[in-house]
Amino acid sequence: MVRLHVKRGGESQFLLETPGSARLAELAPLAARIHNGRLKVQRLCSEMEELAEHGISLPYNMQGLADEQIEELKLKDEWAEKCVPSGGSVFRKDEMGRRNGFAPNEKMQEVIKKTIEEAKALISKKQVQANVCVNMETVKDALEQLRGAVMIVYPMGLPPHDPIRMEFEDKEDLSGTHAGTEVIKESEAQLWWAGKQLEETKLLSDYVGKNEKTTIIVKIQKKGQGAPGREPVISHEEQKEMMLYYYRKQEELKKLEEEDDDSFLNAEWADNHALKRQFHGVKDIKWGPR
Numbered sequence: 001m002v003r004l005h006v007k008r009g010g011e012s013q014f015l016l017e018t019p020g021s022a023r024l025a026e027l028a029p030l031a032a033r034i035h036n037g038r039l040k041v042q043r044l045c046s047e048m049e050e051l052a053e054h055g056i057s058l059p060y061n062m063q064g065l066a067d068e069q070i071e072e073l074k075l076k077d078e079w080a081e082k083c084v085p086s087g088g089s090v091f092r093k094d095e096m097g098r099r100n101g102f103a104p105n106e107k108m109q110e111v112i113k114k115t116i117e118e119a120k121a122l123i124s125k126k127q128v129q130a131n132v133c134v135n136m137e138t139v140k141d142a143l144e145q146l147r148g149a150v151m152i153v154y155p156m157g158l159p160p161h162d163p164i165r166m167e168f169e170d171k172e173d174l175s176g177t178h179a180g181t182e183v184i185k186e187s188e189a190q191l192w193w194a195g196k197q198l199e200e201t202k203l204l205s206d207y208v209g210k211n212e213k214t215t216i217i218v219k220i221q222k223k224g225q226g227a228p229g230r231e232p233v234i235s236h237e238e239q240k241e242m243m244l245y246y247y248r249k250q251e252e253l254k255k256l257e258e259e260d261d262d263s264f265l266n267a268e269w270a271d272n273h274a275l276k277r278q279f280h281g282v283k284d285i286k287w288g289p290r
Helices: 024-054 067-072 106-123 136-153 163-168 178-182 236-258 274-279
Strands: 002-008 011-018 089-091 102-104 189-193 215-222
Touching: 002 024, 011 024, 024 102, 024 106, 024 136, 024 163, 024 178, 024 189, 024 215, 102 106, 106 136, 136 163
Parallel strands: 002 215
Antiparallel strands: 002 011, 089 102, 189 215
């Protein structure tokens, strides 16, 4: 299996294994599907952290309003009584005004937080360093873990307007958001390798040969964006380490120059002929009158 080290914007994203006989017309959409799936997991984890802290999402017409405004407009959250967390709730006001403040109890919070950590680990960029490949099964596993945690804590479900439920039902609206710009439609996905676009009409083996143990770095991006920028010869971290090394070296040289004092040559222990004079019995002889 050929191993693809997929990058986006110069940053490592995930490792993907595929046969050399794979058609690039199918491989690019697959890479985009995994990329988008990882983004969905990350968005869900972010929203579920808020769910654990501040409860379910308020209806759109109540979000961002002060308590006085809600009372004055006589607005009511009809889902607050329907979507109660298992084991009761603890009130923690959401200063952003997005959620109703009725958070799950400490035990249920731990269920959510632990699941978030496990899901993040499955699709983490650190899997590249650990040499662990990610595929759609990995993404689905992370999504199912998150879905299971929500069902445990909220057995009655979440409101239809809650971003978490919308993500699970693939009804999320990312238009006009930064998250939306990160998503790559499968029909618009392109893979680049060694500064060349991998053409959809060809096989992966047309570029990498028949060696199934090859590992290559590919970059994924949207069609029409042109060739991705070349990466620097050394990484930012390596550059910082080199600058730190030369700075320390310079400081050591300054210190040596400051300590370059040869006055010790006049000391008795530095006299090359002291031992010879001692053997001849002429040590400590003083000339002149006493």
